[in-house]
Amino acid sequence: MDKLEGFAPAKINLTLHVTGQRADGYHLLDSLVVFADVGDHLTCRLGEMSLAVSGSMAQGVPVGPSNLVFRAAELMGAQATITLEKHLPAAAGIGGGSSDAAAALRLLADLTGRAVPDQGVSLGADVPVCMLARAGFMRGIGEEVTPVDLPPLHAVLVNPGVPVPTGAVFGGLASKDNAPMEALPQGISVDQLLAWLSRQRNDLEAPAIAAQPVIADVLQALRESGAGLARMSGSGATCFGLYPDSKKAADAALALAHPGWWVQATVLS
Ligand SMILES: C[C@](O)(CO)[C@H](O)COP(=O)(O)OP(=O)(O)OC[C@H]1O[C@@H](n2ccc(N)nc2=O)[C@H](O)[C@@H]1O
Numbered sequence: 257m258d259k260l261e262g263f264a265p266a267k268i269n270l271t272l273h274v275t276g277q278r279a280d281g282y283h284l285l286d287s288l289v290v291f292a293d294v295g296d297h298l299t300c301r302l303g304e305m306s307l308a309v310s311g312s313m314a315q316g317v318p319v320g321p322s323n324l325v326f327r328a329a330e331l332m333g334a335q336a337t338i339t340l341e342k343h344l345p346a347a348a349g350i351g352g353g354s355s356d357a358a359a360a361l362r363l364l365a366d367l368t369g370r371a372v373p374d375q376g377v378s379l380g381a382d383v384p385v386c387m388l389a390r391a392g393f394m395r396g397i398g399e400e401v402t403p404v405d406l407p408p409l410h411a412v413l414v415n416p417g418v419p420v421p422t423g424a425v426f427g428g429l430a431s432k433d434n435a436p437m438e439a440l441p442q443g444i445s446v447d448q449l450l451a452w453l454s455r456q457r458n459d460l461e462a463p464a465i466a467a468q469p470v471i472a473d474v475l476q477a478l479r480e481s482g483a484g485l486a487r488m489s490g491s492g493a494t495c496f497g498l499y500p501d502s503k504k505a506a507d508a509a510l511a512l513a514h515p516g517w518w519v520q521a522t523v524l525s
């Protein structure tokens with residue numbers, strides 16, 4: 257094996273309940289996570305350590321040792337020549353950096369034959385679920401991950417171009433002890449899933465809107481575009497809308513076009 261290619265899909269929190277806080281300050285989560293068919297692309301080859309970042313969303317992404325891809329190589333004890341093509345906005349609640357790190361960990365594990373320590377959680381709370389890269393529950397601070405079977409969902413992702421720092425949004429929570437998600441019945445249809453989702457929450461939505469009020473405008477625009485459900489992902493600012501089929505999602509994406517907004521029709525699974 258010489259050079260390997262990998263895909264780092266956007267992570268979407270369909271729900272995000274904050275149920276407590278650990279003594280070290282990290283919050284306990286109860287979240288249903290899915291992945292989009294849009295994301296970043298990586299290539300990786302063992303050799304001299306280097307990282308080249310390109311792509312439509314490369315601006316502002318660190319190219320040095322603070323890039324999570326670099327830190328993934330350090331965690332694996334590997335030297336590698338890595339290219340990263342960024343298509344996902346950074347600091348956007350869709351785990352761009354975490355998904356890049358998870359993709360790099362998968363590639364480096366394949367190239368070196370080494371195991372990934374602790375599913376990469378030391379690189380970020382979102383890295384274990386991004387290692388899964390398919391629908392799953394995320395609990396603990398993010399280290400407890402369980403796959404789940406869900407029907408694919410047609411969606412539009414909208415990011416209004418304002419970065420949101422995750423720690424500050426957690427810090428703005430009015431309550432840290434909120435109810436967990438309801439049990440999710442197995443084998444449910446899309447309609448049943450939508451009804452179930454509409455009864456769940458993203459507890460970070462209120463503090464994120466307080467920090468960046470434009471998020472409320474994005475949610476309103478998604479609802480007006482015909483979304484059956486509109487919610488923020490992660491700590492924001494990206495929001496998603498869910499639609500009955502790919503045509504309605506594509507039409508909504510066109511209607512949502514707005515200067516400075518990143519808008520993507522996608523399938524979540
Ligand atoms: C909000 C989510 O995106 C939901 O999936 C994740 O919980 C955040 O994952 P992440 O960006 O990988 O988070 P990290 O880089 O580990 O943490 C960033 C900051 O968010 C806060 N943080 C994060 C995860 C967590 N369970 N509790 C927290 O309080 C901490 O202040 C931490 O310093």
Ligand SMILES: Nc1ncnc2c1ncn2[C@@H]1O[C@H](COP(=O)(O)OP(=O)(O)OP(=O)(O)O)[C@@H](O)[C@H]1O
Nearest residue numbers: 323324346347348349350351352353354356382490
């Ligand atoms: N590969 C990377 N891609 C994007 N940002 C990165 C990367 N590596 C490090 N960073 C830094 O990490 C910060 C958070 O970026 P990231 O895209 O992971 O946030 P996020 O989408 O809010 O993540 P999450 O959903 O996990 O909270 C950025 O401000 C950026 O400086």
